Amino acid sequence: MKNCFFEGQQIKLRALEPEDLEFLYQIENDPELWDVSCFNVPYSKYVLRQYISDTQYDVYSDRQLRLIIQHKKDNKAIGTIDITDFSIQHSRGAIGIALLKEYRHKKIGNETLSLLCDYAFRFLHFHQLYAHIATGNEASLSLFRSCRFTDCGIIKDWLHIENKWVDVVLMQRIAEL
Numbered sequence: 001m002k003n004c005f006f007e008g009q010q011i012k013l014r015a016l017e018p019e020d021l022e023f024l025y026q027i028e029n030d031p032e033l034w035d036v037s038c039f040n041v042p043y044s045k046y047v048l049r050q051y052i053s054d055t056q057y058d059v060y061s062d063r064q065l066r067l068i069i070q071h072k073k074d075n076k077a078i079g080t081i082d083i084t085d086f087s088i089q090h091s092r093g094a095i096g097i098a099l100l101k102e103y104r105h106k107k108i109g110n111e112t113l114s115l116l117c118d119y120a121f122r123f124l125h126f127h128q129l130y131a132h133i134a135t136g137n138e139a140s141l142s143l144f145r146s147c148r149f150t151d152c153g154i155i156k157d158w159l160h161i162e163n164k165w166v167d168v169v170l171m172q173r174i175a176e177l
Contacts, residue, residue, distance in 0.1 A: 005119040006067075008111040013067040013081065013119075015057050020068055023077040024048050027098055059086055059093070059124060069099065069112050078103045081116050083129070091127035093120070097143075105139065113147045121175045128175065132168040134159055141169060149173045 006013040016024070027033070029042045059065040063086045069079035079099035086093040095116065099109055120126040131149065133140045145151075149171040157165035 005115060005123060007072075008115055010072055010106075010108055010111055011078070011115075012070045012072055013112065013115055014070055016052050016055065016066060016068055018049075018052055020077055021045060021049055021052065023068070024052070024080075027080060027100075030098075033098055059083060060088065064093075067116070069097075069108070071103070071108075078108070079112070081112050083116070083120065091125070093126065093129060095129050095131050109143045110146055113143060117147060117173060126175060128172055130170065130172045132158060133171060134161065135167045135169055141171075144171045147173070 025043070025045055025048055028048065055066070056062050057065075063084075065083040065086075067081050068077050069081060070076065071078045079097065081098075082096045083093040084096060095113070097109060097113060099112075117129060120129055129149075130152075131140075131144055132155065133144060135141075135154065150173070152170045152172045155168050155170055158168040159166040
């Protein structure tokens with residue numbers, strides 16, 4: 001397999017390793033990410049350890065793909081990018097990305113999203129990828145638009161954030177033939 005699917009200028013994408021337990025524990029238990037990830041309880045290290053050991057790293061059997069975003073400069077894990085809700089029949093999946101705060105707004109998200117889209121479309125032969133992004137999350141909206149995702153519509157009252165209902169933009173990128 002071509003290494004170019006998983007390596008950019010600043011980052012590498014790689015599978016989860018047992019050594020990522022502490023990092024995964026940190027990112028999954030960050031309450032700031034719960035609003036957009038639909039999680040509302042912390043994960044135990046036991047559950048995360050089981051998740052790491054049980055995953056097949058095959059989007060077709062797991063129905064999801066989670067990769068670690070690793071900074072090339074120091075080989076530090078700095079985030080995760082996921083394809084979830086994978087449908088074999090419809091050849092589509094939802095994308096989510098989480099970066100540690102100190103690595104945001106540095107074009108790392110753009111590079112990461114571009115690499116994953118390239119892999120999903122050119123190697124896995126997905127027909128489309130999509131994301132639900134809160135209407136007020138300008139940074140994420142900008143990121144996905146810069147990677148050729150288009151706005152498809154608004155879903156009303158989709159997220160409950162800070163005691164109020166928030167609309168989301170449904171964004172979609174269809175494979176180019």
